[in-house]
Amino acid sequence: MDEEMDLMKQTQTLVKFKGTDSLIRTAKGDSFKSDWSKNLLRCCKWSADGGTVLTEAEDRTIRLFENEEKLESFGKTDEHSTIDEGSSLDGSNSKDSWEPSLSLKMADSVLSTAWFPHSGKKDPSRYCFVAAVKDHPIHLIDATHGSIRASYPIIDHRERVVAPHSMVFSQDGSTLYAGFDTAIEIFDVYRPGEAGERYKTLPSRKSRDGQKGIISTLAIDSNRKGVLAAGSFSSQIGLYDTQSNDFSPIIVFRSKESTGQSQVKFHPYNDQVLFSASRKSNQIHCWDLRYDIRAFHSFYRPGKTNQRIKFDVDPTGSNLITGGTDGKIRIYRLDDLSKPAQCFKLHSDSISAVEFNPTELSFMTCSGSRRLNKQSEYFINSTIPSDDDSSDDNDHSGDDDEEVDVNATSKKSELNLNSSTVRKLNDSNYKAFDLSTELCLWKYTYT
Template sequence: MGEEEALAEENGGLNMVDAGEKASSWPTMRFDVSPYRTHHFSKQFRTARNPNNFLKGLKWSPDGSCFLASSEDNTLSLFYTPQDGGDSNGYGVPNPEEDSYGASLLVKEGESVYDFCWYPYMSVSDPLTCVFATSTRDHPIHLWDSSSGELRCTYRAYDAMDEITAAFSIGFNPDGTKIFAGYNSSIRVFDLHRPGRDFEQYSTLQKKKEGQAGILSTLAFSPTNSGMLAVGSYGQTTGIYREDNMELLYVLHGQEGGVTHVQFSKDGNYLYTGGRKDPYILCWDMRKSVEIVYKLYRATDNTNQRVFFDIEPCGRHLGTGGEDGLVHMYDLQTGNWVSGYQASSDTVNAFSFHPYLPTAATSSGHRRFSIPDDDDDGDKNNDLQLKADENCVSLWSFYVTSEEKSTFNEYAIDNNVASKSEEIA
């Protein structure tokens, strides 16, 4: 027990032995069969004042109890997962006109939300850890309480004119002690326990114009605690840095558009990058970062939106959406296409796997422009008559192998993996 406790202390209080046991209990999802929709949300995102409101992305909480969705009206909506983790009849639901249930929490920002992220050790059993960070235009970084919706603290960065400048991307380091924020050709690092204007600043553009220039739009840390940080830029480059001193290790070139999303593989040996108006997700080998390993296609040629992809908990498959409303699944060991299914009749701008359940969430939507008629009044001009599977969020349940289904259900019940939305609300 002494060795286990010491190992857990080194990993931020997590017992990696238990984590390994849980990993072995993860179900093997079947991607040869299309998943079925269990819950659907669309109507609550539309109002008379803003009928064209659309989703811009979503992220599951680290404990899987809820997910956070960002929309164009500068609002972040928090939804707790149902207690049974699925729908009541087990066969899925179509595209209902009424939402499955309402959001438990709404956080309204003053300007457009650039990025948001969860505290890595968030757990509903510990209210102190129930926080997420947001970055919005012309505002400092906000740290919100996901239980009450209260603003806990702010982290402010200033430019040369001593005016607040907004971060374009944010992320917690693996230890959960610092917030890394991407700006224009610079990274600022805030101590989580010291809110205010104290930060460390690192320029990503070295002398002689070497390094990484442009808006740093996305960042991700290696999940293996190797100390590597990947930072994507609108300058079509991805920089690999050391987390402790932000030393630039190397720069990856090859994206046709500005990099909008980066994610490491579960073992930290590979990096996946996606760009704006770029139809390919690129795979890079971190041990030999000279050439692209393979490319994964998705339909993003004609959209300026960020299209977020995700890797399943077992690390074998990657899912991504596109402007055609399809979700594609790829085998990461071979880079081959496995399957796909129609998730929306709209642009699927985010696909996210649940941390441990055979479930995924998608968000869809894009900005529409209605052409007013001279004979119509303003209210009719705004009536876009959107369908139920446009500008929406859906939850999907994947089929699992039969020999693991009963074992996993017992594990889920015994460990109370379902959220306790009623207690939190």
């Protein structure tokens, strides 16, 4: 264990957080105005300069929020600085009125987004992001005006337009990697409109080699060695050498869960350490990539849900932060894996994403989940067969707007609802789900 701890022991800057007293700004309610009766945030992502937050929502809208707070940057901690008195989660002051600077309604469900490398308002040429919308080409979108700068189509063997479930740029921004069903499309960013180069992660449908399933998450190493990590809904993780001529896989291995990978992420200073998380899992696994691939540690977070629960590592590489279905964040030390987590109750609902600001001492959280109302529980109990007669649905081929978090008391209501049941609920004469959402900006310091 000591050898594995040395893999992540870069510095000993530990997050000091004061819980709800550290709230800076909140967006909820009218900040997410929509034609939909109820809305739900799926994730939040910082631009590279820490000045803008991108959010994906249930109502098929991408919203950008400007970070106008002037906080301490890295290397300048101030333990005596405080948040204005009265900041709270109940919206009793002006910090609760955070409106998006840009709202972009998409034509269909948003499957994935990614900021352009080194994005920031001070460099308009780089202030943009890519968005993948179901059955549409990938669009490179200007973050100032919302106009489309370029398009990158993925055409399958039936000549249909396919949208990827995951995307990531190379470090220099010249290449875009997009993951979809048993394939990764590789685009030259400077040649828009043209088809990319396709790498099939599975040689054939009957092949036992390669990586099966939809490529649901991508991450590229931060040390510019060109290693791409790809997680799939088949619960496999593949490592690919992007600098080789044939984009060959270094290794493909199976995770400990069989519920599909929801996130992979390299340690910011050591590309021999990979973190991974799965749906319906309470664990974040740490993988040692040096010799034989093995998980040397796991961090706990409540995550028994189809909803993606995202984690992050701070820019110093010393702290891992994660949300959970219990509305709490947990902050783990990476330099001492034996230490328990710092735990803070920040939201009344599931925290679907937590992300550190890359340039300042702050982080974002977004919360919300689908919750069955009482009428829906009765519908399930009266129409769905018992556990003995039902089969577990592990088909992840649908898009994310078919994810369901069931909070019910009866045994039948605790079933993992499949897409067919969701459609029955939505087609009924009452609203099946109670949805609520919240986006919060928090301040922290280092010790």
